[in-house]
Amino acid sequence: MAGRLLLRTCTTTLRLRNNVVPRPLQRAMASEGGIPTDEEQATGLERRVLMSFKEGKDPYSILEPKYYSGTKEDPQIVPCTLDKRLVGCLCEEDNTAIVWFWLHEGGSQRCPSCGTHYKLAHFELPH
Numbered sequence: 001m002a003g004r005l006l007l008r009t010c011t012t013t014l015r016l017r018n019n020v021v022p023r024p025l026q027r028a029m030a031s032e033g034g035i036p037t038d039e040e041q042a043t044g045l046e047r048r049v050l051m052s053f054k055e056g057k058d059p060y061s062i063l064e065p066k067y068y069s070g071t072k073e074d075p076q077i078v079p080c081t082l083d084k085r086l087v088g089c090l091c092e093e094d095n096t097a098i099v100w101f102w103l104h105e106g107g108s109q110r111c112p113s114c115g116t117h118y119k120l121a122h123f124e125l126p127h
């Protein structure tokens with residue numbers, strides 16, 4: 001303890017004698033001043049998501065899903081990486097059973113129970 005104190009005192013005295021200004025131990029987070037924005041300090045996956053939002057994409061389905069009425073003109077869009085996907089339709093809000101059916105690429109298909117239209121949309125994975 002005493003040795004460290006003596007060493008620090010000697011070092012400070014030498015710096016002051018030689019007009020050496022000690023540098024601060026920590027640097028400010030924003031080198032140009034101000035508080036950095038989320039885009040400036042984001043890294044990794046968070047940065048990739050923020051860049052995708054700028055392009056108008058939502059690759060990880062973070063945002064609230066868009067509402068589709070389910071009619072023939074406005075079918076439910078089902079994202080898929082292949083040419084078919086298994087879809088479960090909860091036809092009415094209070095139903096306890098789910099109606100499962102295969103949705104194939106092409107035009108829209110109807111749920112066999114309630115008649116809601118579904119359409120497959122090709123989707124590329126972000127990674």
Ligand SMILES: [Zn+2]
Nearest residue numbers: 089091111114
């Ligand atoms: Zn249905």
